[in-house]
Amino acid sequence: MSDFKETIAAHLSSAARAEATQRGLELLRIDVRGTQHNPVIQVIVDGAKLVSIDDCEVISHALHALIEADQEIAEGFRLDVMSPGIEEPMMHDWQFEKNRNRLVEVHYRDSGATHTLHGRLHDFSAETITLEPVIHGTSHKKPKTKVLADDLSGSTVTILPDEQVYAPTVELVVIPRNEIERALALPDFG
Numbered sequence: 001m002s003d004f005k006e007t008i009a010a011h012l013s014s015a016a017r018a019e020a021t022q023r024g025l026e027l028l029r030i031d032v033r034g035t036q037h038n039p040v041i042q043v044i045v046d047g048a049k050l051v052s053i054d055d056c057e058v059i060s061h062a063l064h065a066l067i068e069a070d071q072e073i074a075e076g077f078r079l080d081v082m083s084p085g086i087e088e089p090m091m092h093d094w095q096f097e098k099n100r101n102r103l104v105e106v107h108y109r110d111s112g113a114t115h116t117l118h119g120r121l122h123d124f125s126a127e128t129i130t131l132e133p134v135i136h137g138t139s140h141k142k143p144k145t146k147v148l149a150d151d152l153s154g155s156t157v158t159i160l161p162d163e164q165v166y167a168p169t170v171e172l173v174v175i176p177r178n179e180i181e182r183a184l185a186l187p188d189f190g
Helices: 003-022 053-069 093-098
Strands: 026-034 039-046 078-082 103-110 113-124 128-133 144-147 156-159 173-176 180-185
Touching: 003 026, 003 039, 003 053, 039 053, 053 078, 093 113, 103 128, 113 173
Parallel strands: 039 078
Antiparallel strands: 026 039, 103 113, 103 180, 113 128, 128 173, 144 156
């Protein structure tokens, strides 16, 4: 990162953190990109509660006033205050709590190798997370054919196996948090 990017992020960080805290949120980071004369400043906030548009607007107005009063930041800046996307790794307890019982993807180290596990976040502590793994089944059942007795004039419906067949979960997997390389919440369409 070049000097102007570090300078802008450092200059805004305590004010952004204070504004986020007043809204019951936490400052995750400040990303600065673009050029020195036209920087794009992204302030990413999150918390145990959902980040609202109002939260982003209030923080943005406070930081905008601070930036305009500062001669070190170019006049042609763009400021975006936002919640993180789904690609934001979970690191804090409140992130794990917020995603309890949701589908997650965990990349972790074990015996010198990196593994990936998908499952529902069952529980967590300061030392571990516990997942109910989603395991892809290895056997597919034959399609069933059923004759409908309703007024469908003898039509038949073929029920095909789902393209992803899951075996019932057998056990919970406990992963030490210090072995986790990355944990992500996944969209849950179920």
